[in-house]
Amino acid sequence: MNDVNVLPGLLECRRCERLCTFMHELKPRKGLDKSDYWNRPVPGFGPTDARVWLVGLAPGAHGANRTGRPFTGDGAGDFMYPLLHQTGFCSAPADEVSAGDGLELYDLYISNAVKCLPPENKPNAAEFAACRTWLLREWQVLKEVEVILALGRGAFTSMLHFFKEQGRVTRLANYPFIHAEAYKIGETQWLVPCYHTSRYNIQTGRMTAQMFVDVCAQVNTLLHK
Numbered sequence: 126m127n128d129v130n131v132l133p134g135l136l137e138c139r140r141c142e143r144l145c146t147f148m149h150e151l152k153p154r155k156g157l158d159k160s161d162y163w164n165r166p167v168p169g170f171g172p173t174d175a176r177v178w179l180v181g182l183a184p185g186a187h188g189a190n191r192t193g194r195p196f197t198g199d200g201a202g203d204f205m206y207p208l209l210h211q212t213g214f215c216s217a218p219a220d221e222v223s224a225g226d227g228l229e230l231y232d233l234y235i236s237n238a239v240k241c242l243p244p245e246n247k248p249n250a251a252e253f254a255a256c257r258t259w260l261l262r263e264w265q266v267l268k269e270v271e272v273i274l275a276l277g278r279g280a281f282t283s284m285l286h287f288f289k290e291q292g293r294v295t296r297l298a299n300y301p302f303i304h305a306e307a308y309k310i311g312e313t314q315w316l317v318p319c320y321h322t323s324r325y326n327i328q329t330g331r332m333t334a335q336m337f338v339d340v341c342a343q344v345n346t347l348l349h350k
Contacts, residue, residue, distance in 0.1 A: 129168040129194060129224075132262050135240065138166050140255045144241040144248075151242070154187045163193035169236030169263055170194050176232050176271045176348055177214070178263075182279045182321065183239040183248055190242040194224040195235045200324035208334055209233065212341035232348075234267055236260075238275075238283040253283045260287050271314055272347050274340065277321035278302045284316060305340050307347060315347045 139145050148164045167184045181201075184190040188199025196202035206222055209215035209230070216229040239248040239256045248256075260283070264270070275281035281302050288294040293311045300308050300316070308316045319340050326332040 129170050130173060130234075130236075130263070130266065131168045132259060132266075135166050135168060135259060135262075138240070138259070141241060141252045144239075144243055144252060147244050148190065148242050151186060151190070154191070157191075162191045164190060164242075165193070166240035166259075167193060167195055167237060168240075169234055171230035171234035172232070173234065173266050174269050175230070175234040175267065176269050177234070177274060177344055178267055178270045178272070179233060179235045179274045179276065180260075180280045180284060181235070181237045181276045183237050183246065184242045185246070186242055189237075192224040195237055196322075197222055197224055200327070201322045204324075204327055204332075204334075205322045205337065208337045208341070212338055212345075214341065234263075234270070236263055238280040248279065253279070253286070257283065257287050257290065260284070261291075264291075272344050273310070273314065273316045274344060275316060275318050277323075278318075280321075281316075281318040288316070304336070305343060307343065317344065317347070 153159055153162060167189045181195060185199040185201065188202060189195050189197055192198040196205055206215055207218050210218040214231055214233040222228050239252055240259055243252060273284060275284050285294055285297050285300055288310050302318045304318060304320050306318055310316045320326055320332040322332055
C-alpha cells in the first residue's frame with residue numbers, strides 16, 4: 126500500500142494565517158463533527174519513485190481536508206480515480222475511495238500546489254508562494270519524475286513559477302495554459318496542463334472521461350520519448 130508522504134515539518138506548518146483560520150472555522154458536513162476532519166496540511170500520496178507527478182490546486186473542503194489524502198472523498202476524486210485505474214496508474218476501479226482503504230498508485234504521485242484548504246477554493250498569491258517551498262521539498266524527493274500533470278490553471282501557473290525559481294523557465298508567457306499541451310522543462314521533464322476534474326468542469330462538459338483518459342495516454346507517450 127502506498128503511504129502519504131509526510132514531509133518533516135509539513136503537518137506543523139502554520140505560515141498562512143488565513144488558511145489556518147478558515148480550516149478551524151469550517152463547519153463539518155451534516156452528520157459529522159470536527160473530529161472527523163483532518164484539518165491540517167494534506168501530504169502527497171503515492172510512491173516516491175514515481176515518474177509522474179499529478180499536481181492539483183488545493184484540498185477540497187469535505188474531501189482531502191476531511192480525509193487527509195489528495196483527491197479523496199469528493200467529486201473530483203470520484204471522477205478521477207476510476208480513470209486512473211482504467212489507464213494503469215491506480216489499483217482501485219471503485220468510484221468512491223477513502224484514506225486507509227489500501228489504494229495504491231502505480232508510477233504516480235499526487236499532491237497539491239497549496240497544501241491547506243483555501244476559502245472558496247481560491248488560494249491567494251502569497252499562499253501559492255508560501256507553499257512552493259513544500260513543492261520544492263517534494264520535487265527533491267521525487268527524483269525519478271519525468272512528467273508533471275498540472276490540473277487546472279492555478280496549479281499550472283504555480284508550477285511555472287516554481288520552475289522559474291529553479292531557473293528552468295525564463296518567461297511565463299511562453300507557456301500558455303492549453304489543455305493537454307506538453308511543455309519541455311529543462312532537459313528531462315515535461316509539464317502538461319490539464320483541465321481540473323472538478324464537479325463544475327464535469328457538469329459543464331469542459332472535462333470528460335475521454336479527455337482525461339486521453340491525457341493519461343499522452344503522459345504514457347511522454348514517458349517513453
